[in-house]
Amino acid sequence: xxxxxxxxxxxxxxxxxxxxxxxxxxxxxxxxxxxxxxxxxxxxxxxxxxxxxxxxxxxxxxxxxxxxxxxxxxxxxxxxxxxxxxxxxxxxxxxxxxxxxxxxxxxxxxxxxxxxxxxxxxxxxxxxxxxxxxxxxxxxxxxxxxxxxxxxxxxxxxxxxxxxxxxxxxxxxxxxxxxxxxxxxxxxxxxxxxxxxxxxxxxxxxxxxxxxxxxxx
Amino acid sequence: xxxxxxxxxxxxxxxxxxxxxxxxxxxxxxxxxxxxxxxxxxxxxxxxxxxxxxxxxxxxxxxxxxxxxxxxxxxxxxxxxxxxxxxxxxxxxxxxxxxxxxxxxxxxxxxxxxxxxxxxxxxxxxxxxxxxxxxxxxxxxxxxxxxxxxxxxxxxxxxxxxxxxxxxxxxxxxxxxxxxxxxxxxxxxxxxxxxxxxxxxxxxxxxxxxxxxxxxxxxxxxxxxxxxxxxxxxxxxxxxxxxxx
Amino acid sequence: xxxxxxxxxxxxxxxxxxxxxxxxxxxxxxxxxxxxxxxxxxxxxxxxxxxxxxxxxxxxxxxxxxxxxxxxxxxxxxxxxxxxxxxxxxxxxxxxxxxxxxxxxxxxxxxxxxxxxxxxxxxxxxxxxxxxxxxxxxxxxxxxxxxxxxxxxxxxxxxxxxxxxxxxxxxxxxxxxxxxxxxxxxxxxxxxxxxxxxxxxxxxxxxxxxxxxxxxxxxxxxxxxxxxxxxxxx
Numbered sequence: 171x172x173x174x175x176x177x178x179x180x181x182x183x184x185x186x187x188x189x190x191x192x193x194x195x196x197x198x199x200x201x202x203x204x205x206x207x208x209x210x211x212x213x214x215x216x217x218x219x220x221x222x223x224x225x226x227x228x229x230x231x232x233x234x235x236x237x238x239x240x241x242x243x244x245x246x247x248x249x250x251x252x253x254x255x256x257x258x259x260x261x262x263x264x265x266x267x268x269x270x271x272x273x274x275x276x277x278x279x280x281x282x283x284x285x286x287x288x289x290x291x292x293x294x295x296x297x298x299x300x301x302x303x304x305x306x307x308x309x310x311x312x313x314x315x316x317x318x319x320x321x322x323x324x325x326x327x328x329x330x331x332x333x334x335x336x337x338x339x340x341x342x343x344x345x346x347x348x349x350x351x352x353x354x355x356x357x358x359x360x361x362x363x364x365x366x367x368x369x370x371x372x373x374x375x376x377x378x379x380x381x382x383x384x385x386x387x
Numbered sequence: 388x389x390x391x392x393x394x395x396x397x398x399x400x401x402x403x404x405x406x407x408x409x410x411x412x413x414x415x416x417x418x419x420x421x422x423x424x425x426x427x428x429x430x431x432x433x434x435x436x437x438x439x440x441x442x443x444x445x446x447x448x449x450x451x452x453x454x455x456x457x458x459x460x461x462x463x464x465x466x467x468x469x470x471x472x473x474x475x476x477x478x479x480x481x482x483x484x485x486x487x488x489x490x491x492x493x494x495x496x497x498x499x500x501x502x503x504x505x506x507x508x509x510x511x512x513x514x515x516x517x518x519x520x521x522x523x524x525x526x527x528x529x530x531x532x533x534x535x536x537x538x539x540x541x542x543x544x545x546x547x548x549x550x551x552x553x554x555x556x557x558x559x560x561x562x563x564x565x566x567x568x569x570x571x572x573x574x575x576x577x578x579x580x581x582x583x584x585x586x587x588x589x590x591x592x593x594x595x596x597x598x599x600x601x602x603x604x605x606x607x608x609x610x611x612x613x614x615x616x617x618x619x620x621x622x623x624x625x626x627x628x629x630x631x632x
Numbered sequence: 633x634x635x636x637x638x639x640x641x642x643x644x645x646x647x648x649x650x651x652x653x654x655x656x657x658x659x660x661x662x663x664x665x666x667x668x669x670x671x672x673x674x675x676x677x678x679x680x681x682x683x684x685x686x687x688x689x690x691x692x693x694x695x696x697x698x699x700x701x702x703x704x705x706x707x708x709x710x711x712x713x714x715x716x717x718x719x720x721x722x723x724x725x726x727x728x729x730x731x732x733x734x735x736x737x738x739x740x741x742x743x744x745x746x747x748x749x750x751x752x753x754x755x756x757x758x759x760x761x762x763x764x765x766x767x768x769x770x771x772x773x774x775x776x777x778x779x780x781x782x783x784x785x786x787x788x789x790x791x792x793x794x795x796x797x798x799x800x801x802x803x804x805x806x807x808x809x810x811x812x813x814x815x816x817x818x819x820x821x822x823x824x825x826x827x828x829x830x831x832x833x834x835x836x837x838x839x840x841x842x843x844x845x846x847x848x849x850x851x852x853x854x855x856x857x858x859x860x861x862x863x864x865x866x
Contacts, residue, residue, distance in 0.1 A: 183862055217495055221632040238631075242497035253492035255420065257427040262420075269416045270496045272402035272409060299427075315492075319402075558788065565781050566771035576768060579761030580788060583795030586803055606802050614795050621791055625784045628705050632776070 176225035177377075178211050185211040186377040188225070193370075196349055200368030201357040207374040209357035210250070213327045216355065217247040229323055243271070246321030248329050252312035256301030260287075260311045263300060264318055271319040286314045289347070290340055306337050313341065317348065324348065326356035330363050342367055410505075413498040417506030421479075422513070431479065435472050435514070439521040442468035447529045457532045462592035464526055465519075466548070466585065472518035473552045474573060476511040480560030482569045490564065493630075500627040504557055511560075512553035519545055535598030544595060544604065547611045548588030554618050555580045561629045584614045652838045659828075659835035667828040676740045681828055683733035685836035686726045687751075690758060693723025693840070694790055697765070701786035704779055710855075713779035716786055717769060718847035722840060724762040730755055748807070750800040757796045761789040 176189040186208035193199045201209045214220040216227060218238050227234040232241045254263045264286075265279050273279055287293045290310045300308060309332050317324060330338055345354055345367060358364045364371055373381040403409055425431060446464045450457055484490040493503055523545070527533055534541050559576045566572045587607035594604050601608075663681040670677040696719040704712035734752055735745040746752065765785055772778040 183859075219491055219494055219632075239497050242495060245495070247491075247495050249488070249491055251488040253489050255424060255489060256487070257424050258420070262423070266416060266420050267492065267496070270413055270493075270498055272404070272497070274403055274412070558784075562768065562781055562785055565774075565777050566768060567773065568771055572768055572771050575764045576785065579757060579764045580792045582757050583792045583799055586796070586799035590799075590803060590806060610795060610798050610802070614792075617791060617795070618788070621788060625705070625787055628780055629784050632780075 172229075173216075173227040174225060176212070176215065176222050176227055178208075178215060178220065179223045184377045186215075186374070189374075189377075189379055190225075191372055191379065191382070193353055193355060195353055197370060198345055198349060198354045198368045199356075200364040200371040201355065201374060202359070202361065202364045202371055203357075203374035205359060208377040209374055210327050211377075212374070213247070213249075213325050213355070213357060216323075217245055217325045218242055219247075243319075244322040246316035246319065246324045248313055248316045248324075248326040250327055252300075252308050252315075254300045254308065254312055254315060257299060259297050259299050260292075260303070261296040263311070264296075264315060267315050268318050273319070282318060286318060287311075289344060290314060305332055306334050309333055310337060310340070313344070317352075320351060322352050324352055324354045324356075326354070328358060329356050330358055330360060338363070406499075410499055410502045413496075413502035414506040414509070417493075417503060418509050418513075421506070421510040424483075425479070425510075425514070431475065432517075435475065435518050436521055438472060438475075439468055439518055440525065442471075443522065443526045443529050446526070450530065453531050457530055458596045459593075461526075461532065461534075461596040462589045464530070465523060465545075465592060466589050468522050469515060469519050469545075469549065470552065470581075470585065472522075473511065473515045473549075473556050474577070476514040476553075477556040477560045477563070477573050477577065478570050479514075480507045480511055480557050481564045482560055482573075485564035485569070500630045501623055503630065504561070504622060504626050507560065508550075508553050508557040511556045512550055515549045515553060516546070519549060532596075534595055536595040536600070540601060540604070541592070541595050544588060544591045544608070547608070547615070548584060548592075551584035551588075551611055551614050551618070552581065554615065554622070555584070558618075558622055558626070558629070561626070584611055587611050587614075648842065652835075652842050655831075655838055656835045659832040662828040662831050667824050668822070670825070673740055677737075679733050679736050679740065681832045683730060683737050684829060685833040686730035686733060687755060688833060689836055689840045690723050690727035690730050690755065690762075692837070693719045693726060693844075694758060694762070694793070696844070697723065697786045698790035701783035701790075704783045710775075710779060713783070714848045714851050714855075715844070716783065717766075718844055718851060720762055720765050720769075720786070722843055722847060724759065724766060726840065727755065727759045727762055731759060748800075748804060750797060750804050753800040753803075754793065754797040757800075758793055761793065765789060 172192045174190045177187050178185045179187075189208075189212060191199075201212065203209055211220065215222045216229070216234070218234065218241055221235070229241050230244055232244070234241055254260070255266075258266070261283060264283050268279050268282060273282070283296065284293065287296055290313070292307060292310055295303060295307060295311075300311065303311070309329075313326070313329060316326070329341060333341060348354065356368070370382065370384050372379050403412070442464070446460065450460060481490070484493065555577055559573055559580065562576055563569050563572050587610045591599075591604040591607035591611075594607075659681075663678055667678070667681070669675050697716045700712045700716035700719065703709075704716060731752075734755065738747050738749070738752065739745045765782060768785060769778055769782050772781065
């Protein structure tokens, strides 16, 4: 994944300005910075939800502007709010999204849902309506939702907030296990978690990248 | 003969890439999901039934049990409550997805915007048909009248009229989700768009109430058909601008 | 916009209003003094000279909104959004004038303020469309979203207006109004009346274009001021 001079402005105000980063396959990349630094905007642009004002971005060679449909197939996103329907059960939600991503075979869908929910230890809640679950459980199901189609690039906006310690540990394990197949870009305002989890970190401030470093140094 | 090489199926192989079947599949999934949500939140279905019955009872009180002039009022008596039920559906279509934030899931999914619109349109269409199925027979029973025309013609006129309202409703709902006063803006948005289809529907229904044949409602049917095609064509081109940046 | 190419220069900006003022003055003279009284309606028919140009402007303005909306979606240049919204705002104004003068004209010519004439009804639908468009714009905060989404509304509303017109024609053939024609519309037959009508239409069109230009400039200035303010806050 690569961006060059990516900017997004609202009128004359820049949410992000001249962001150029390159993330390698299989990397866990952390975006850090205070609230309002432009982390969410960057993630929204990369997930095709917002168009950049200028600059280029490509994901696995697909241009973010021109090949939107291709890009969408390759990414999975987690936003601040979950994208699940309260009145549907977790399983209905997940199979709905799987079908939107082109999966048809019922057995395959069952299998995928079982595998993914096992990873987060919530197989026993799949028949529950999302509205009846705790916020931590919802968050877990939402992360499962984002990864259900095995995206090559996973974009997560503050995935660690709202999770308890156990959830954080599970998510870290999950990051490490998905690393083989997919690249992960996530944002956090928590310095400690950011440095612990990611291979590389970029710090954003007022829409600009002020520092990029390999963590663990 | 060599045995075929064994290919292990990966997840990617399971994904369908046929654009046409994907279009219908995606629209169907969205429709199914919306219907499921609707059925689980029963109070909206109850409010449709109540609205239908209140409207019929009010007309009944206004006109009396066996009013000889009842045929003059039939089309209005049917289309006013059907339209209002439609308005209920307009607010649920896209506005609900926006309110709960799930619209981003649709935006980020690799599906065509037209499939999303189609799913929502059919959803509003079915909701209104459900309303019509309650309103029309109960109105005929309460006010004691019957259509003096071919039943299929009545069905055709009602279904085509409802479909047009549903098309407008889905786009109005999609537009309204960007405004702040989402539910309040819906009448303001739909009123200018609806006369082109609601007037012909009312006229044709009125004619059918007194026993018209297909020839005498042809102009109305033509306008409604033209309306449908024109709106679908326009939305096919413009809808992606509504949904995406 | 090419339409204003000729008035780009600073000098022309001063001369143009004077020309418009003179043309409109001439039109007013023709409307009230030069055109002869109509045979059966007398002087009261003169409202027609105000009604017809305003009705024409309300449709012209909506066409400009429609075209600007398409151009905005194609180019994403906010200039076109300014034209679309300014034109709609002025269109609403002229549409209201057209409806009021139309009602007066209908009373004079046919004895009823509202006679469900297809054109009259369609103009009312047009006014609803304008109102919907303008209030919708006011309900959206984000500038880019507002421009994009209201463009689609501008296109849809424009396309639905002819269908509303066709519908009201069918309606009118089923429910013919008991008209009391106090005059068989012979306006236009007399050359003086036709000339007055053409002059007033021309004058009002010039006036509208000038108003459109000013409105666009006004909104552009407001935009600039707002963004400067925002920059300072930051």
